Amino acid sequence: MKQAKIKIGATQINNGFSGQFYLPYSIGLLYAFVLHNSINPERFEFNSIIYKRKLLDECFEQLKDRDVVLFSTYVWNEKISLAIAKKLKEYDNKKFIVFGGPSVPDNKFGKAEKYFKENSFIDVLIHQEGERSVLQLLDEYPNNNLKNTPNISYMDQNKNYYNNPNLPRLKDFDKVPSPYLVGIFDDLIKENPKERWLASWETNRGCPFSCTYCDWGSATNSKVSRMHLDRVFAELDWFSKNKVEFIFCCDANFGILPRDYEIALKAAENKKKYGYPHVLSVQNTKNARERAYKVQKLLADTGLSKGVTLAMQTVDPHTLKAIKRDNISTKDYEELQKKFTDDGIATYTEFILALPGDTYDTFADGVSSVIQSGQHNRIQFNNLSILPNAEMADPENIEKDQIKTVSGPIVNVHGSLDETPEDNITESQQLVISTRTLPFEDWKKMRVYASISEFLYFNKIVQIPLLAINNLENIKFRELFEHFYNCSNDFVIMRNIIQNFHQHAEQISKGKSEFLYKEGLLDIYWPPGEFEYIKLVSEEKLNKFYDEFQNCFEVFCKSNKSKKIFLESVELNKKMMRLPWTQKDEILEMDYEIIDSYRDILKLNKPLFLKNKNTIKIIRNDMKFENIQDWMREVIWYGHRSGKYLCNVDKIESKKNKEIEKNIDKSLDEKYIGRNFGPYMV
Known part of the structure; x- marks a missing residue:
């Protein structure tokens, strides 16, 4: 009699990004490993993986006939995964429920047993790598002897808790086939022909660092193991032939290995040959500075990267020591910033708010110093969250650092309602x-x-006059930002913005979203600075804001020259803002070389702010907007890292240069008039 197949189901629910979804790579690895290494793979029937958020009942219907269900859990899918598992177990107590992934707590803080008690419908928790554990669980099913299965914890029938030893990490990936190359996702792609896929991709596994806020290094025991280069290149070919637009490279430190340049070069060649991928997003290594530069330059030059992350998180030495992080030196940072700027490659820097050891003063000074050292494009501010397996989550560290948290919803920046x-x-x-x-x-x-x-500087609203004050009067950016923070009630619009920022912080502390939503604003969630800028534009208050800013900040100008440059800078910045209803080019007469000085600063050169009458042309007709919704989408959302806030400017010859050329022409005419230069006469 033919034995009934064991039915396997799985979920790896990922967030969507502009209607695109990630292929469920982690579950795909497990499926591929089992099919490649099982003693009897024909026993198993694998169904399609649930890869995106659906209603609970829909997920249940897709999985209710499965014997074994695997859950790959992360902070963005843990609650729905638990709800699905609970409903399945209530429907049929015999279902074998297995949880793995970064949201499964390790045993090191004693949290795994608590997790079982809170979620008694789970049969097995897998810790760290799951390939070999899942293989043994499925090969032994339904007569599992869990005592011998590595990397797991479980509760027996008497509610006794057991935690089995972990195996050494995988080093030989010959036995770990690529889910892309062995066809795991072929049916999923065919079943969803309208889906535009994103891909997660490993070229190595592991992280050599041990930052306390991150569970990457702790989860991989710090050493880096490599996939074979032939496999890596074959996967790139698969992505290209399957028209995968966006690849997120999961390597913790891309560029740390010499071969990483070859990998980036292969991706660039594929884009040229096939048109795909459009983007290869990587986590830049802190080490191997010259190699990291070459890799990022290659990605940028070929259009595979829209910007380079120069991650800092904090620049305070005491905080860095407390979180066990080593940043690149300030000198190296400035050199990299200079190189990328000279090459026309946008960079952005990451800062984490509320790291243990950080204070308001160290944070405010750090932001100011990073701008001063050349980061004029963007600092991305991330609120610190406690990950379950990070060293920071150790109860002893929570107590030592007096960490207080609030539970808040996970909402993606620019995520859809x-x-x-x-x-x-x-x-x-x-x-x-x-x-x-x-x-x-x-x-x-x-x-x-x-x-x-974010609002004043990185959204470019008053970046030019702030830079003018900073350079002419040697005023630090911290003092400038805090001057705005402390502006008087006479400045009604500015004061209202500050109050809204305060209210937003208060709302976060009460468990509300990190980002802001308002009906009609593309129905997506916005960072607070972008949200306030959109309101100024949509409510037609932007001109009044500039008037208030000018009156408030004029106090920093200690000389008549500084004041004139400041006032002209405010007017220039206002005219350069790319707005939805202003799409006609404009000629602007200037008394000072402000646009040249601004460009010098962005290139990390010393500005001169020369007094010289000149004419500039503000280019507005290179982007067209049918309505304010188009403007929000193209400029604020899509363009927030690429600097589309400001219009391009053409410099028309200055009057001084014209006068010089006129005098030169006159003297040449007087010197050579009437002379015959034969064939060399122009």
């Missing part, structure tokens, strides 16, 4: 709102300071 679950199962994260060195009131002030710098 459509992603908000209708079944009221909302994913959450633990956001830090105070530490031993950062009282709650200082955390709110830190949050507001970050929003101010």
